[in-house]
Amino acid sequence: MSVITQPTDVLRQQDPQMADVLAGEQQRQAAGLQLIAAENFTSKAVLAALGSTLSNKYAEGYPGSRYHGGCEYVDVAEQIAVERAKALFGAEHANVQPHSGSSAVLAAYAALLRPGDTVLAMGLPYGGHLTHGSPANFSGRWFDFVGYGVDAETGLIDYRQVQELAHARRPKAIVCGSISYPRHPEYSAFREIADEVGAYLIADAAHPIGLVAGGAAPSPVPYADIVCATTHKVLRGPRGGMILCGSEFAERVDRAVFPFTQGGAQMHTIAAKAVAFGEAATPAFATYAHRVVANARTLADALEARGFAITTGGTDTHLITADPAPLGLDGPTARGRLAAAGIVLDTCALPYGDQRGIRLGTAAVTTQGMGEPQMVEIAALFARALRGDGAKTRTEVTDLTREFPPYGE
Structure with a gap:
């Protein structure tokens, strides 16, 4: 059985212009201090999965229920990724198909909301993400977002303000999570406020999820109805997203990912996610x-x-x-x-x-x-x-x- 080896050598022979680009980027990463909070270095094993022949396979649907033939191996790859994610985070259900963190958030909204619903989330000036109501993003165009902020003196989330806004606006969902808030959210406080107004609680844990996996941050899984996350950043996997939730939302989440917001799963990326989940469990x-x-x-x-x-x-x-x-x-x-x-x-x-x-x-x-x-x-x-x-x-x-x-x- 032949094995594909030395892909960089192959690229150098076939497309030296692009090989130069890849070599330049590798040198840039190695020679500088990479301090972008959303970036990390994957393992060589993750890179190997990303560059594998699984990238050739079309696999719309889910394991055991695909719209294409020849999925016997990619089904196993996705099942491994799902089971590892569930075990790593203590979740009843995991969907590992989202192409990005934003795709995961879009699917969460699709599972729980309808256009025009009111959503309470951290305001963009305080660290909210584009998917938390930016007018340039689908979230700000499709939903009525209300932004909460932080205390002017401490810079910490003002939970009294969150509570007051929730009672005044009665949102269908509350989102906790940020791209630039360096403290742990009080998930129990968000859960209590959501219950007071009958709202869903969505945790956007794109940044801290890797710390959660390593036991260095509290987990949103016991508190949130749906947890959205990325698989890169601290988690050190491939660029991509995932969703964790309880069994009661599993079917809604899966349908929101496919066929509502995405087509065929990127099976090479899903295999790389499985590798990263395995590494994160050590x-x-x-x-x-x-x-x-x-x-x-x-x-x-x-x-x-x-x-x-x-x-x-x-x-x-x-x-x-x-x-x-x-x-x-x-x-x-x-x-x-x-x-x-x-x-x-x-x-x-x-x-x-x-x-x-x-x-x-x-x-x-x-x-x-x-x-x-x-x-x-x-x-x-x-x-x-x-x-x-x-x-x-x-x-x-x-x-x-x-x-x-x-x-x-």
């Missing part, structure tokens, strides 16, 4: 998840010592959001100077103001093997880069990352 991953949080807290403290204003006063997760205004910079300017030094991160909205801050995460650098001493060093690199010394700092960044190659030598 003690080594639990150690990793806790190290991610420890690194984030150390980095937040070190950045604060360098003059950054850290929102909420710190972090419970992999996320850090910071305001560089005390240094005389806005978020976009800071991001540009850091990028020139090989430090890659995002900007984000800051509560109660039009300015933008920076958002970063420690998942990828922790995967590389960096620890708390390196977080202190990274904060020093931030300070030098923001002073405009990009070229020298870039050399120091390269020296640091050379010690921690993402895929070994």
Whole structure:
């Protein structure tokens, strides 16, 4: 039986232009500090599944009930992914077909809501996602979103405001989750408020789900009717989404994913998700998840010592959001100077103001093997880069990352 080997060599021979692009991206990832909170490095096993012949297979439907023949192996792959996800998160049902986190949220809304329904979610200026009511997104066009915010002094979710808005607007669903809130949501408080007004509770756990898998964050599964998540970020799997729910919503969720919002499942990605779920069930991953949080807290403290204003006063997760205004910079300017030094991160909205801050995460650098001493060093690199010394700092960044190659030598 022949085995496909050395795909990069094949690509180099057949399409050297694209091979150069892939090689350049691999070098970019290895030579810089990848601090985008939504990114990570997958294992080689996950990459192997993504590049497998499962990408050739069309498989509309679900295991045992496909619209195409020849699904005997992909059925097994999806069943493995589903069972591993259920066991990992303690869920009664899992759907691993969503192509992305946004696709998972769309399916959750489709399962529970109808166009025009009122939904309560974190407002975009406070860290809400596009799928939480942006007018540029399907969510803002199809549903009546009401945004809750955070306390002006602490930066923490104002649960009294959530409760008051819920009673005033009587939403059909409440969404808890954010792209830039560095603290753990109080899922029990959201559940209580949802029950008070007869609303569904949807948890958008795209960012913390990997920490949940490693026991480094509380789980929304016991509280939410539906949990939407991504399989990349801290979870360290392929880019994609998933949905967890109780058995009472299983059929509605499955129909909302297929055939309502998606067609054929991406079976190579589903196989890669199964690999990632298996990795996340190991003690080594639990150690990793806790190290991610420890690194984030150390980095937040070190950045604060360098003059950054850290929102909420710190972090419970992999996320850090910071305001560089005390240094005389806005978020976009800071991001540009850091990028020139090989430090890659995002900007984000800051509560109660039009300015933008920076958002970063420690998942990828922790995967590389960096620890708390390196977080202190990274904060020093931030300070030098923001002073405009990009070229020298870039050399120091390269020296640091050379010690921690993402895929070994």
